[in-house]
Amino acid sequence: xxxxxFEVIIVGGxxxxxxxxxxxxxxxxxxxxxxxxxxCNRQTPHSHNFITQDGEKPAVISAKAKLQVDIYKTVQFYxxxxxxxxxxxxGFTITTESGDxxxxxxxxxxxxxxxxxxxxxxxxxxxxxxxxxxxxxxxYEVKGEKTAIIANGEMGFEYAKLISNWTKDLRLCTNGKSxxxxxxxxxxQNHGVSVLEEEIDSFEHNSGYISNIVFKNGKKxxxxxxYARPAFEQHCxxxxxxxxxxxxxxxxxxxxxxxxxxxxxxxxGDAATQMRSVALAVSxxxxxxxxINKELIDEDFL
Numbered sequence: 451x452x453x454x455x456f457e458v459i460i461v462g463g464x465x466x467x468x469x470x471x472x473x474x475x476x477x478x479x480x481x482x483x484x485x486x487x488x489x490c491n492r493q494t495p496h497s498h499n500f501i502t503q504d505g506e507k508p509a510v511i512s513a514k515a516k517l518q519v520d521i522y523k524t525v526q527f528y529x530x531x532x533x534x535x536x537x538x539x540x541g542f543t544i545t546t547e548s549g550d551x552x553x554x555x556x557x558x559x560x561x562x563x564x565x566x567x568x569x570x571x572x573x574x575x576x577x578x579x580x581x582x583x584x585x586x587x588x589x590y591e592v593k594g595e596k597t598a599i600i601a602n603g604e605m606g607f608e609y610a611k612l613i614s615n616w617t618k619d620l621r622l623c624t625n626g627k628s629x630x631x632x633x634x635x636x637x638x639q640n641h642g643v644s645v646l647e648e649e650i651d652s653f654e655h656n657s658g659y660i661s662n663i664v665f666k667n668g669k670k671x672x673x674x675x676x677y678a679r680p681a682f683e684q685h686c687x688x689x690x691x692x693x694x695x696x697x698x699x700x701x702x703x704x705x706x707x708x709x710x711x712x713x714x715x716x717x718x719g720d721a722a723t724q725m726r727s728v729a730l731a732v733s734x735x736x737x738x739x740x741x742i743n744k745e746l747i748d749e750d751f752l
Contacts, residue, residue: 466719473739475522572653
């Protein structure tokens with residue numbers, strides 16, 4: 451790749467990054483998309499709740515998106531990992547793991563988050579297949595099935611209320627002593643939700659499809675689906691290296707224009723919102739692309 455200077459560098463080439471690239475490509479902007487090729491949903495068999503793409507494989511959606519973005523010749527792709535970022539007088543430099551250095555006036559981080567799995571054997575193998583985070587993305591496919599939620603306290607209570615819309619065969623696993631109030635426990639029990647306080651040892655599964663939760667005391671719970679919201683961290687530390695603030699939930703702090711707290715840096719997709727879905731990632735990326743283009747236009751008219 452000979453070109454080193456761009457108007458916009460997009461770090462992260464999954465759904466949100468590709469959506470932003472299309473918006474900017476259609477705005478005639480010189481864009482570089484840097485992507486390491488490891489989307490967070492790469493293990494998920496099918497994507498749902500994205501109109502025109504419902505039930506499609508995630509990799510098929512992203513491959514089709516990349517082909518469509520590639521039509522816009524001002525957009526270039528670089529396969530690799532961005533490892534360093536610096537501010538310069540008129541923008542930013544991004545350095546890759548291979549030592550390549552690129553400059554741009556604006557940067558968009560569409561780098562997603564990295565899930566931190568609990569110490570439960572089989573959790574990682576089942577993640578995105580039968581261990582789920584979003585009922586809007588996957589709840590229909592396991593509607594009415596024997597289902598468990600791994601959560602505790604206020605989050606567990608609210609999560610159980612939500613999932614009860616998709617199945618009445620539901621139990622809340624607190625994975626240790628319950629932190630629910632007596633009133634919350636009674637409400638759940640009144641709605642047929644049992645509370646299991648035993649610590650979890652492992653999941654029995656077949657190629658990621660769970661059959662039993664195994665507790666440390668040897669007991670088992672027969673389930674076909676589990677909902678969980680594991681801890682996470684930003685997949686990429688470069689925004690923080692540049693001074694971008696992280697909000698209380700752990701996401702990039704952005705305003706309604708997808709701007710971070712550092713001028714010239716934007717954030718979109720899972721890195722900047724707790725609403726994790728392909729459809730919303732695409733939406734925020736498209737909007738970020740338009741916002742970046744508008745900022746470039748305004749600067750050039752000064």
